[in-house]
Amino acid sequence: MGRTVGIDLGTTYSLIAYQDKLEGAPKCIPGPYGTPLCPSVVSVDADGAIVAGEAARRRLLTQPERTIYSVKRLMGRGPADVQEELKIFPFRIDPGSTNVIRVRLGDRVFTPPEISAFILRELKSWAEDYFQDSVDRAVITVPAYFNDAQRQATRDAGRLAGLEVLRLVNEPTAAALAYGLHEQKRGRVAVYDFGGGTFDISILKLVSTTDGDIYQVLSTNGDTHLGGDDIDNTLQSVARGEISAQGVDLATHPETVQELRKALIAAKHELSEAGKTTVKFALPNGAVYFREITRAEYDGWIRPIVERTMAPVRQALADAKLASAEIEEVVLVGGSTRVPLVRRTVTEFFGRRPHAELNPDEVVALGAAVQAGILEGGVKDMLLLDVTPLSLGIETMGGVVAKIIPRNSTIPASAQELFTTGVENQTGIDIHVLQGERELAKDCRSLARFQLKVPPGPPGLARIEVKFLIDASGILQVSARDLRAGKQHSIEVLPSYGLDDAEVERILEESIEYAEQDFSERQLIEARNEAEIMLHATEKALAREQVEAPGELPADELRALDGAVAALREALAGADYKRIRAFVDVLNQATMPLAERMMNRALSTVFEGKRLDEV
Amino acid sequence: MGEVRRPFFLPGGGAPLPNHEEFPSRLFDLAGQDHPIMSAPSTTAATSITCGNCSAATGGAHFCPACGKIQPLPPGTDYFAFFGLQRKLALDLPELERRFHSLSWRLHPDNFMRASELERQLSLDRSSQLNDAYRTLRDPVARVEYMLGLAGMRKEGQKKQQAPPELLEEVFELNESLDRLREARESGENAAETAGLRGKLEAAQQKFESSLADADQELTQVSAQWDRALDSGTDDATKKKLMERMNSILNRRSYIRNLVESTQKVLAGT
Numbered sequence: 017m018g019r020t021v022g023i024d025l026g027t028t029y030s031l032i033a034y035q036d037k038l039e040g041a042p043k044c045i046p047g048p049y050g051t052p053l054c055p056s057v058v059s060v061d062a063d064g065a066i067v068a069g070e071a072a073r074r075r076l077l078t079q080p081e082r083t084i085y086s087v088k089r090l091m092g093r094g095p096a097d098v099q100e101e102l103k104i105f106p107f108r109i110d111p112g113s114t115n116v117i118r119v120r121l122g123d124r125v126f127t128p129p130e131i132s133a134f135i136l137r138e139l140k141s142w143a144e145d146y147f148q149d150s151v152d153r154a155v156i157t158v159p160a161y162f163n164d165a166q167r168q169a170t171r172d173a174g175r176l177a178g179l180e181v182l183r184l185v186n187e188p189t190a191a192a193l194a195y196g197l198h199e200q201k202r203g204r205v206a207v208y209d210f211g212g213g214t215f216d217i218s219i220l221k222l223v224s225t226t227d228g229d230i231y232q233v234l235s236t237n238g239d240t241h242l243g244g245d246d247i248d249n250t251l252q253s254v255a256r257g258e259i260s261a262q263g264v265d266l267a268t269h270p271e272t273v274q275e276l277r278k279a280l281i282a283a284k285h286e287l288s289e290a291g292k293t294t295v296k297f298a299l300p301n302g303a304v305y306f307r308e309i310t311r312a313e314y315d316g317w318i319r320p321i322v323e324r325t326m327a328p329v330r331q332a333l334a335d336a337k338l339a340s341a342e343i344e345e346v347v348l349v350g351g352s353t354r355v356p357l358v359r360r361t362v363t364e365f366f367g368r369r370p371h372a373e374l375n376p377d378e379v380v381a382l383g384a385a386v387q388a389g390i391l392e393g394g395v396k397d398m399l400l401l402d403v404t405p406l407s408l409g410i411e412t413m414g415g416v417v418a419k420i421i422p423r424n425s426t427i428p429a430s431a432q433e434l435f436t437t438g439v440e441n442q443t444g445i446d447i448h449v450l451q452g453e454r455e456l457a458k459d460c461r462s463l464a465r466f467q468l469k470v471p472p473g474p475p476g477l478a479r480i481e482v483k484f485l486i487d488a489s490g491i492l493q494v495s496a497r498d499l500r501a502g503k504q505h506s507i508e509v510l511p512s513y514g515l516d517d518a519e520v521e522r523i524l525e526e527s528i529e530y531a532e533q534d535f536s537e538r539q540l541i542e543a544r545n546e547a548e549i550m551l552h553a554t555e556k557a558l559a560r561e562q563v564e565a566p567g568e569l570p571a572d573e574l575r576a577l578d579g580a581v582a583a584l585r586e587a588l589a590g591a592d593y594k595r596i597r598a599f600v601d602v603l604n605q606a607t608m609p610l611a612e613r614m615m616n617r618a619l620s621t622v623f624e625g626k627r628l629d630e631v
Numbered sequence: 632m633g634e635v636r637r638p639f640f641l642p643g644g645g646a647p648l649p650n651h652e653e654f655p656s657r658l659f660d661l662a663g664q665d666h667p668i669m670s671a672p673s674t675t676a677a678t679s680i681t682c683g684n685c686s687a688a689t690g691g692a693h694f695c696p697a698c699g700k701i702q703p704l705p706p707g708t709d710y711f712a713f714f715g716l717q718r719k720l721a722l723d724l725p726e727l728e729r730r731f732h733s734l735s736w737r738l739h740p741d742n743f744m745r746a747s748e749l750e751r752q753l754s755l756d757r758s759s760q761l762n763d764a765y766r767t768l769r770d771p772v773a774r775v776e777y778m779l780g781l782a783g784m785r786k787e788g789q790k791k792q793q794a795p796p797e798l799l800e801e802v803f804e805l806n807e808s809l810d811r812l813r814e815a816r817e818s819g820e821n822a823a824e825t826a827g828l829r830g831k832l833e834a835a836q837q838k839f840e841s842s843l844a845d846a847d848q849e850l851t852q853v854s855a856q857w858d859r860a861l862d863s864g865t866d867d868a869t870k871k872k873l874m875e876r877m878n879s880i881l882n883r884r885s886y887i888r889n890l891v892e893s894t895q896k897v898l899a900g901t
């Protein structure tokens with residue numbers, strides 16, 4: 017039997033961690049680039065080969081139409097749900113999508129769980145490389161506010177990646193587990209988890225009992241479509257507005273749009289540290305978009321986004337029957353909590369300084385590893401009691417929803433309902449299961465439909481008891497008993513969104529080819545791709561230099577460039593991915609002065625000969 | 632809400648009408664196993680249950696006293712018995728929580744990851760019932776509703792909202808205020824009138840909230856009488872009267888709570 021790991025499958029980055037039975041503290045596993053952050057990006061080659069992670073992220077700039085990011089936003093959703101995201105995200109949804117979204121990457125089409133599975137496979141390979149052992153079981157985290165369909169999609173992704181998903185754990189709760197282990201906290205804790213694409217708030221009570229520590233979630237709330245992505249999009253719409261005022265339309269330059277996005281994300285990161293930052297961005301027509309952004313201006317732009325997190329916070333407190341002053345500890349999780357306005361808003365609301373000692377990017381994966389340790393039996397003195405974020409109901413007459421399991425019920429939770437027939441010789445009873453807080457079925461999330469088949473007879477004779485059970489992963493299970501016959505009653509539950517078992521099986525069979533591809537082989541493909549991108553970019557830059565500034569390239573610089581190019585070509589002929597990567601870095605270094613000069617030149621056309629450091 | 636509470640499937644493709652009570656007493660009502668609460672000790676019907684693994688008598692316990700294996704839920708176990716409690720309405724909440732945590736450690740699916748398929752299922756059944764039972768019993772109102780359901784006093788179709796006579800005038804005024812508020816809004820937000828109506832609504836809201844508090848207090852009092860009646864072995868007729876009183880308080884309470892909620896909604900919208 018192989019290893020068990022904890023995985024944070026994030027919107028922007030994903031991480032894999034493990035808990036060593038001997039060492040105690042959980043650890044994140046670094047990938048081939050030395051960082052444990054694996055960009056949640058997937059790209060498909062012209063020849064159909066798939067890369068995930070950093071190599072795919074680099075391709076966002078060169079082959080955006082073959083590359084996808086933020087796929088988590090599509091998990092467990094139908095085409096009609098994502099119309100709003102399509103306005104902001106460059107997702108290419110296949111028109112043939114019905115209940116499951118299908119995304120086009122190059123000339124291939126994938127469902128969101130398949131794309132997520134490529135990210136999971138990448139992480140799995142990191143861990144297998146690290147352990148020199150197979151990894152076959154995992155605890156995967158999900159936003160606390162994920163509904164049943166989104167959870168099922170995540171579980172399917174795990175399965176497609178060749179992992180047995182032992183449990184789905186809510187991200188804020190995982191963070192609390194990691195923090196509890198780290199700080200030995202007790203009492204009432206609020207976890208404010210603002211990630212790349214989702215926001216969650218969970219209120220927990222940490223109790224010491226004679227058996228060990230219980231992490232009991234009292235309530236949870238959130239927004240599964242609110243995150244750092246929205247901040248990026250806000251910056252982007254400001255910048256694109258100003259760029260089009262300069263007379264440049266980026267709509268026809270998808271590569272430039274991705275480069276701009278990258279530059280603005282860098283500006284966002286700088287604004288988390290400094291009071292102002294400057295964006296200098298070369299436009300396709302040779303002009304430069306030059307923009308100073310102050311913290312105050314930035315705060316003004318993003319305030320509506322930060323404000324949107326507060327309604328779920330208030331609701332979660334109300335559901336836990338607590339006032340903000342009764343919260344003893346506040347924990348910040350997720351990369352977006354680095355934003356100063358977020359910290360200030362949370363500090364002011366709770367009237368106390370939040371904890372952020374653990375790396376907000378890693379803490380969720382670490383908590384997943386702790387839960388994996390609990391399930392493997394290595395951690396015996398911790399117990400997590402989580403809740404279901406949304407009420408479960410069934411549709412009744414007039415399209416009204418009867419709630420059968422209220423939100424914030426500790427899971428596992430269950431409800432039994434008895435059904436019978438209403439007319440003579442009726443042969444079936446249709447059941448429609450929903451999730452949500454609204455009163456009408458049309459305003460709630462449809463989870464599944466099924467039909468109870470009954471033998472013909474007088475009305476009211478059949479007595480079929482249906483048990484709805486939400487398991488410890490927050491996923492619904494349905495079973496039925498025929499009370500008159502005194503035996504189980506078979507039902508086939510069709511999910512409203514997502515893949516059915518047959519489809520998962522089919523994809524699994526098709527992906528065996530990919531599964532057999534060994535780790536270093538894939539690393540080689542990725543390294544070669546990178547090298548080619550780098551060589552191509554250098555060639556292009558040199559050609560442009562020839563046109564724009566003939567004869568200005570210093571001889572020693574040209575020699576260094578030629579040497580680096582030759583060395584990389586030589587490495588490329590071999591099959592050592594580490595060697596190829598090393599020479600990619602060398603070439604990267606060698607091109608820096610050239611890139612700098614080109615940028616300065618572009619800027620000087622705007623600022624009438626001033627040097628960069630003078631403006 | 633009529634008498635017909637059994638779910639129906641309508642021939643026109645309509646959805647079924649499931650049972651519509653808020654709390655899970657129906658599990659027992661529907662299985663036709665209403666417990667005659669007058670005489671039942673809390674561990675009813677558990678004496679003849681044996682372990683599926685070693686055949687020892689389990690007495691309906693969570694785990695077999697002989698081999699330690701987790702046991703299926705016996706039919707008719709009630710939430711009070713699940714926690715080893717008498718069916719009394721005054722509950723020591725810290726003690727209930729202590730039992731909840733202690734049972735959570737033992738029944739939670741985390742402990743059965745490597746157990747057989749059957750044991751994993753039993754753990755899921757038992758731990759979900761533990762959570763359902765704790766959710767119901769820790770809430771004093773849900774607890775009374777559940778107990779009445781067990782006793783067959785609060786069945787499907789019997790649950791209705793009763794308008795308390797002392798509030799009728801208020802309700803009448805409330806409706807009038809709501810109508811006028813709507814008119815004021817339609818005629819272009821007459822600020823002065825809207826403010827006046829808002830004041831009226833707030834006053835009504837206060838009155839409803841205090842009525843709700845009264846109902847809760849009354850429920851606590853009758854609950855205490857019920858517990859004393861159990862202790863002193865009072866006759867069934869008296870017990871039945873007490874249950875009827877609790878039932879009617881619950882109906883009144885549910886009406887008032889709706890008023891509070893709808894006024895809140897309107898106030899939030901102005």
Ligand SMILES: [Zn+2]
Binds near residue numbers: 695698
């Ligand atoms: Zn036994």
